[in-house]
Amino acid sequence: MNAANKQNDISEPWTWPDSVWQQKVQKVRAGRSLRPAKWKNGARMAVAISFDSDHETVELRNGGVSFGKMSQGQYGARAGSPRILRLLEKYGVPASFFMPAVSAMINPEEVKTVISAGHELAIHSWIHEFNSRLDEETERDLALRAADELERLSGVRPVGMRTASWDFSPYTLKIAREMGLLYDSSLMADDEPYELLEDGEPTGIVEIPVEWIRDDAPYVAMDRMTGTRPYGGPAMVFDIFSRELEAAYEEGGLFQLTMHPHHIGHRSRIFILEEIIRLAQSKGDVWFTTHAELARYCAEEADLFKS
8 A cells, every 4th residue: 555545544544654644743733822921901811702503504414304403403593592692791791603604594683683792703614514524625615605605694704713513624724724714713732822834834824722621512412312411410511611711810811612502592501601701700800802803812912914
């Protein structure tokens, strides 16, 4: 088997020549840290809260055959998002909403409400597809169509993206660069923002890292047709999130949080979001920001636009 064939063979990676695994490791990698010397207005910690408004697309991606699953998605738009938006307004907190284009097309009023409230709308796939299952041409087409549709519905061109299920293909970063995006928020190489490298070269794209620890879905998701079951109550989830926040504050870093309206938006769970906001605000010297504003600030502080 030649080197090219070995690169495509995932069954026996221990047989690869060094050049193969080195190329895979270097394809998309964390570069220099973009954590600024100080946060905006001298804040000790930055807080970036985000919501993945997947709604019906989680089931539509799988064929749209379960109307029970689609009703769960509809709950996110019908009840969860309005509850979240009211809470954000109550505390004056900006947030970023990552929305599949099809979800936005089904729920155009949510798009308008998010924008009119001063929040960010960002790319989150076309129909919650897995990028790693697509060829490059298809992935590019869907990403461009998603950006166009969000802009059409909101009047604002998105500057950032988060891949569906954080599924990042060998083409995703290349496509993001072609689109001129400011940032991505799909990868997990650090707690703090960093510059993405592609094939060892700086890209100028800011990564705002996510983590499953700071995501509500792994703790509370439910699908009776699979093995997905909640494994902890809301108090446990709040305990984990609050410990992440306290540590970020102690380190003077970034606290980034990912939630879903059809999960966190329920009556018994919304307190998690409220208490996290209250805890952060109690610190006094905290900067609440959208992902776009955060990425722009980090890039400017690092002179990323000049490099």
